[in-house]
Amino acid sequence: MLPWLPERPVSFPPVSQALRDPDGLLAAGGALTPQWLLTAYQHGIFPWYSDDQPILWWSPDPRMALFPDSLRISRSLAKRVRNGDFRVTFNRAFAETVDACAAPRPGQPSTWITREMRHAYIDLHRLGYARSVEVWLGERLVGGLYGVALGRIFFGESMFSQATDASKVALVHLVRAMQRGNGWMIDCQMHTRHLASLGARDIARAEFIGYLEECLANPLSTGGDHPLPDWPMPEADSCAETTSAFT
Structure with missing residues (x-):
């Protein structure tokens, strides 16, 4: 049972x-x-x-994970990152990103991001644990992702795209931020072909738990202390970047 x-x-x-x-x-x-x-x-x-x-x-078991140095960037994505018209921010529109991820998608009339889940992750965001990456076209939010950052790990929850490659651009910026701050791993939860095409791979659950033990403070304790991120994710008021910043 x-x-x-x-x-x-x-x-x-x-x-x-x-x-x-x-x-x-x-x-x-x-x-x-x-x-x-x-x-x-x-x-x-x-x-x-x-x-x-x-x-x-x-x-x-297995668990899908993306290690920052394994991110696979196609030629077309690299070109879009270099020359696209997107503007990328961090933690500037968390609730809006969650809402966009929750919107029904073709062939999926319902969503697993319930109202209760939305409120729960907004609470985590206020506490400094839940983070978002937003992709803008002009003043319109067209892509992004959100998840939970603990220690050196980012636990990805969902991503969305309303313009070609917008969610991939968000992922590129997340990976670059982790590389700058010695972030170790992005948890992708379950296998998808889309994430596999970007370099994520399946690892055994025991291996994944081993990474948690190494990356988090007292990861298997049920006490009240939880490790805040120890890789720096840009703050909303100082993080505006354009994709042209990457070469």
Whole structure:
């Protein structure tokens, strides 16, 4: 049976108990408070569910991850990064980025980014953990991504694009920021061909947990301390960059 988590205490079963089918489903219940979410990420767990479901917690095996030095930039993307008309900012429009990621997509009439999830990540953003990268065309937000930054890891949640390559440009800027600040890994959660084409790869869950142990302070503790990012992500009031800045 799938374990049901009460709202207190904040505690997860070992990820080794996650189901194989569906891959990685670990538990249901709990809450979406900052304490629950940050503890989940430190354990290699993330929430993913629909409006008609309880909160579901996942830890798939294998896990998809992108290491900054492995980012694969095609010639067309490199050209767009060099010559595009995009403007890129960090943490300037977090809520708007989440809303754009939550918008229905072709063939997907519903979204897993529920109202409850939206509020939860906005709370994490206010606390300094949830971060966004925004891509603008003029004054219009046309692409971006958001996720949670802990220690040297960025746990990616979602990305969107309303202009060609806009989400990829956001990813390039995130990777460059991590490279400048010695960020180690982007957690991509589950395998997609799109992310694989950009250099992400599947790693065993045990290997992923090993990275957490190395990159985060007391990652397997359920105590109240959670490591803020230790690679510098530009702040909103000083981060405006144009893609032409890259060669």
